[in-house]
Amino acid sequence: MKKFRTVAIFTYPAEAQVMKGKLESEGISVFLRNEYTIAAEPFASNAMGGIKMDVYLEDFIKANAIVEQSDPDFTQTMTVSIKCPNCGKRSVREQHDVNSAKGVVETLRAALYSIIPFIDHKNYKCMNCTTEFDLNE
Incomplete structure (x- = not known):
C-alpha cells in the first residue's frame, strides 16, 4: 500500500x-x-x-x-517540508531517486538502493552539509 x-x-x-x-x-x-x-x-x-x-x-x-x-x-x-537535522537547510534529496541524482556516481548509488532495498542506508541527504538521515530520526 x-x-x-x-x-x-x-x-x-x-x-x-x-x-x-x-x-x-x-x-x-x-x-x-x-x-x-x-x-x-x-x-x-x-x-x-x-x-x-x-x-x-x-x-x-x-x-x-x-x-x-x-x-x-x-x-x-507548505504543511511539511524536509529540513536537514544538522544545518536546517531545505536542500535535501532522496537518496534512491534516480531522476534527481546528479552525476554518474549518484545515479549508480540510487539505482543500487532501489534494486537492493535491504542495504542499510539513509533515505535522505542534505546537499548543503552532506548529512544523511531518515525522517523518523
Whole structure:
C-alpha cells in the first residue's frame, strides 16, 4: 500500500488546480482532498483546513521542489517540508531517486538502493552539509 504526504494546502480550488497541473506535467500523481466540498461551499475552506494536495511519499521531494520553484512565497503555506537535522537547510534529496541524482556516481548509488532495498542506508541527504538521515530520526 502506497503512502501519501501533504505537499501543500490551498484556500481556493483554482489555485490547487493550477499547481496540480504543473505537478502532473512533471509525472507526479496528485490527489486533492476537500476540493469538491470547498468548491460547492467556499466559506467552508477555513473550517475544513483548506484543500490538501497529497502526493505519493516517493514523489514528495520532487513535488516540494517544483512547488517551491514555481512560487517561492508559497512555501509559507507548505504543511511539511524536509529540513536537514544538522544545518536546517531545505536542500535535501532522496537518496534512491534516480531522476534527481546528479552525476554518474549518484545515479549508480540510487539505482543500487532501489534494486537492493535491504542495504542499510539513509533515505535522505542534505546537499548543503552532506548529512544523511531518515525522517523518523
